[in-house]
Amino acid sequence: MTSVLFHEVEKGTLFPSEDGLLLCSPRFREEAEGWAANHTTNEDHVFVVGLGAGFHIEALLARCPNLKITVIDNRVSLGNVFEAREIAGRDRLELVFIESIEGLYQHEIMQVAAAQAPQVFVFKPCFGQQEKFLTELFRDLTGRSLRSLQFLLPRLGFGGEWQAKVTEDGRLLNIRDLGLVIDTFHDGHPKASAVRILRELIV
Amino acid sequence: MKILVVSLLRLGDLLMQKPLLQDLRRRRPGDEIHLLMNSSLASAADLLPEVDQFYLFERDLIQRALGTAEVPLLRPLMDLSTWIDAMNDIGFDEILNFTHNRVSSYVCDSLNAPVKRGLLAEGKGFRPLENGWLRHFNERYPAKGRSSFHYAEYLGRSFGLTPQAGECARGPFERIYLQLFTSDAKKNWALANWRELFDQLSAKYPSVQVQALVAPFEVSTARTAFAAEELAVLSLTEAARELDGGALLVSGDTSMVHLAAVGGSGIIQLALGSSSPDRTGPFASGAWMLESTVACAPCPARGACHQPSHRCEEEIPASKVAGLVADYMGGGLPTVGGGLRLSESRFNETQGWFLAGVGGEAAHDRLTQFEKAVTSLHLDEESGGGLPEVGSAARLLWESVAEEARGDAWLATVRVLRDQQERLEGHQREAIAGGDRLKSACTNLETAGEVVQGERRRLQSLFASSAEEENHLRSLRELGVSNAANPFSFFGVYRQRVGETGRRLDLRRRLIQQISEMGGFHEQTFGQLSESRVEAP
Numbered sequence: 001m002t003s004v005l006f007h008e009v010e011k012g013t014l015f016p017s018e019d020g021l022l023l024c025s026p027r028f029r030e031e032a033e034g035w036a037a038n039h040t041t042n043e044d045h046v047f048v049v050g051l052g053a054g055f056h057i058e059a060l061l062a063r064c065p066n067l068k069i070t071v072i073d074n075r076v077s078l079g080n081v082f083e084a085r086e087i088a089g090r091d092r093l094e095l096v097f098i099e100s101i102e103g104l105y106q107h108e109i110m111q112v113a114a115a116q117a118p119q120v121f122v123f124k125p126c127f128g129q130q131e132k133f134l135t136e137l138f139r140d141l142t143g144r145s146l147r148s149l150q151f152l153l154p155r156l157g158f159g160g161e162w163q164a165k166v167t168e169d170g171r172l173l174n175i176r177d178l179g180l181v182i183d184t185f186h187d188g189h190p191k192a193s194a195v196r197i198l199r200e201l202i203v
Numbered sequence: 204m205k206i207l208v209v210s211l212l213r214l215g216d217l218l219m220q221k222p223l224l225q226d227l228r229r230r231r232p233g234d235e236i237h238l239l240m241n242s243s244l245a246s247a248a249d250l251l252p253e254v255d256q257f258y259l260f261e262r263d264l265i266q267r268a269l270g271t272a273e274v275p276l277l278r279p280l281m282d283l284s285t286w287i288d289a290m291n292d293i294g295f296d297e298i299l300n301f302t303h304n305r306v307s308s309y310v311c312d313s314l315n316a317p318v319k320r321g322l323l324a325e326g327k328g329f330r331p332l333e334n335g336w337l338r339h340f341n342e343r344y345p346a347k348g349r350s351s352f353h354y355a356e357y358l359g360r361s362f363g364l365t366p367q368a369g370e371c372a373r374g375p376f377e378r379i380y381l382q383l384f385t386s387d388a389k390k391n392w393a394l395a396n397w398r399e400l401f402d403q404l405s406a407k408y409p410s411v412q413v414q415a416l417v418a419p420f421e422v423s424t425a426r427t428a429f430a431a432e433e434l435a436v437l438s439l440t441e442a443a444r445e446l447d448g449g450a451l452l453v454s455g456d457t458s459m460v461h462l463a464a465v466g467g468s469g470i471i472q473l474a475l476g477s478s479s480p481d482r483t484g485p486f487a488s489g490a491w492m493l494e495s496t497v498a499c500a501p502c503p504a505r506g507a508c509h510q511p512s513h514r515c516e517e518e519i520p521a522s523k524v525a526g527l528v529a530d531y532m533g534g535g536l537p538t539v540g541g542g543l544r545l546s547e548s549r550f551n552e553t554q555g556w557f558l559a560g561v562g563g564e565a566a567h568d569r570l571t572q573f574e575k576a577v578t579s580l581h582l583d584e585e586s587g588g589g590l591p592e593v594g595s596a597a598r599l600l601w602e603s604v605a606e607e608a609r610g611d612a613w614l615a616t617v618r619v620l621r622d623q624q625e626r627l628e629g630h631q632r633e634a635i636a637g638g639d640r641l642k643s644a645c646t647n648l649e650t651a652g653e654v655v656q657g658e659r660r661r662l663q664s665l666f667a668s669s670a671e672e673e674n675h676l677r678s679l680r681e682l683g684v685s686n687a688a689n690p691f692s693f694f695g696v697y698r699q700r701v702g703e704t705g706r707r708l709d710l711r712r713r714l715i716q717q718i719s720e721m722g723g724f725h726e727q728t729f730g731q732l733s734e735s736r737v738e739a740p
Contacts (some may be wrong), residue, residue: 040701117278143276152277172272175279187326193313194322200306201266 018128052126061089218461222366232279368550371489372448382454389476
């Protein structure tokens with residue numbers, strides 16, 4: 001694990017850095033507001049991958065007064081500093097620290113992902129040295145990796161040995177991949193028509 | 204009983220289906236009619252009083268979700284499954300798929316009902332189409348070339364419905380609306396043309412309110428040519444209220460045309476680009492449709508215009524359209540001139556909806572009507588159970604020709620062509636004789652003589668022998684009885700042959716005219732010469 005350091009850039013405000021890389025912009029307020037404006041949502045609950053300094057989370061909590069946010073990161077020290085701040089809407093916020101992919105599948109948020117499929121936002125400026133791992137988390141939380149589909153599909157009644165039919169190649173899986181699985185292994189499934197409707201609607 | 208009609212198309216298509224919904228209501232007065240439509244058309248519900256209950260399909264939301272990586276892959280599936288469960292809780296007794304595309308067929312497959320009709324998915328494939336009309340619609344409607352049936356008729360007959368078309372008002376009009384834009388650039392008439400038309404109409408009809416009709420998102424583009432007070436920015440409900448018998452709409456191929464057909468306003472449609480008025484023209488009688496006859500029209504629906512310039516549009520100047528408006532309002536019979544075709548939509552109980560050429564093409568109209576009648580007969584028989592004998596309709600046709608006593612539309616058409624041909628043969632003989640006289644008289648003018656001789660050779664090559672007509676008919680007869688797999692393939696070839704004959708007759712007519720003019724010119728010239736110079740080259 002790399003080391004995260006904190007710098008007091010202005011009075012009372014700590015900026016994190018990882019191996020010399022700042023995890024938010026020096027113009028952090030504009031950055032956080034801009035990000036939150038682009039992610040304003042009517043959803044009840046969202047996942048956000050990447051905590052960083054957490055200014056973007058505060059901005060989103062402020063913009064969406066009924067939104068519950070689960071933030072996922074693998075750097076506990078970021079959480080400690082963030083928790084020390086006074087945050088409006090803290091009761092709607094959950095911080096989850098996952099240090100491995102195996103850990104993700106043992107954590108209850110994967111059950112939430114399976115049952116509710118919340119949208120998964122990312123705050124890339126704070127990925128720092130963790131880009132590869134956090135991107136993997138994003139792929140798994142959105143069900144767009146082979147591994148996550150293996151976890152999620154049986155819960156919808158799509159079991160079987162379909163994995164060989166789908167080639168991942170590092171890309172995000174989409175509904176066409178699911179359509180292939182349905183056509184090959186689950187033609188008569190009650191939800192097969194729904195998958196086919198979705199496949200036809202891809203622009 | 205709860206009948207769910209699935210209509211997941213655009214506004215114009217939905218409006219063209221209104222006569223079907225009306226007929227469904229008329230035939231099944233005690234049943235509940237439920238309509239599933241795209242959520243983007245929610246405001247159209249006010250226009251469909253025949254429907255008891257509306258459901259919205261969130262197509263746009265689903266598509267956005269599918270295209271957003273942040274939305275989990277299975278989320279749209281979960282949401283759609285929830286919606287399907289809710290729809291199935293309603294308990295439909297019958298589902299009619301008016302949409303005829305893959306999405307709607309899968310939607311119908313996912314919904315439960317004891318009876319389902321229309322294009323239906325079954326697993327990853329499709330159920331066989333249940334009647335001849337549906338099959339014909341499926342196979343022939345998307346094909347290039349003129350169609351004998353309007354979209355509403357095809358769809359209606361597929362479901363045993365008989366849509367009734369309304370009637371367009373013919374004035375006097377209090378308002379003239381010019382719909383500036385279509386949903387497809389290649390169907391648009393240039394904004395400069397609309398501006399010119401607007402000015403001409405405003406000057407000519409000072410007591411009529413002339414306005415340019417635009418959607419809110421089109422205002423900024425429209426403002427490059429029109430002042431704000433010249434624009435009418437109307438919601439769908441407002442437009443429906445305005446487009447009644449007191450209004451005339453001049454438009455390209457837009458949903459407003461279908462709204463006007465529903466409301467009974469006057470309609471002049473400029474059918475440009477991929478517009479096919481014979482398939483999707485306003486389903487009302489009395490609308491005028493102006494088309495260019497350039498070879499590329501109508502072009503394919505997909506893709507942009509592939510010509511170096513928008514040729515079909517260039518054929519239609521603003522002054523021509525202004526003249527049409529005057530004729531439409533005044534009850535005049537226009538002549539549109541070369542390069543353009545003007546049709547009027549008509550409707551009656553026996554023939555249904557059809558386009559009639561304004562100012563000519565009677566033989567073509569009869570041919571179209573005959574094809575439509577025979578196709579209807581065949582498809583009705585087929586839909587009623589059991590396939591007819593292969594080629595039976597074609598055989599019947601030829602028997603009627605052989606009898607010659609039955610003055611049906613076919614014979615009328617043949618006679619028109621035959622009379623025309625005989626008349627032209629006479630002209631040809633005269634012209635060739637005239638050309639011969641000319642040639643023998645002016646051998647000293649070799650250039651002119653060669654030209655005339657060349658034209659004569661071209662004429663002769665068009666109709667190689669005097670028995671050509673008989674051969675033409677004989678080959679068709681053989682085709683109809685022995686070779687045609689079904690009446691449609693027969694009619695396909697038949698129409699092609701008649702089209703060829705028509706083109707050749709037309710070419711010959713023009714050549715004869717050319718020769719006559721040439722002869723007249725030379726005769727006039729020779730008349731100025733002394734007799735000795737002509738006789739002694």
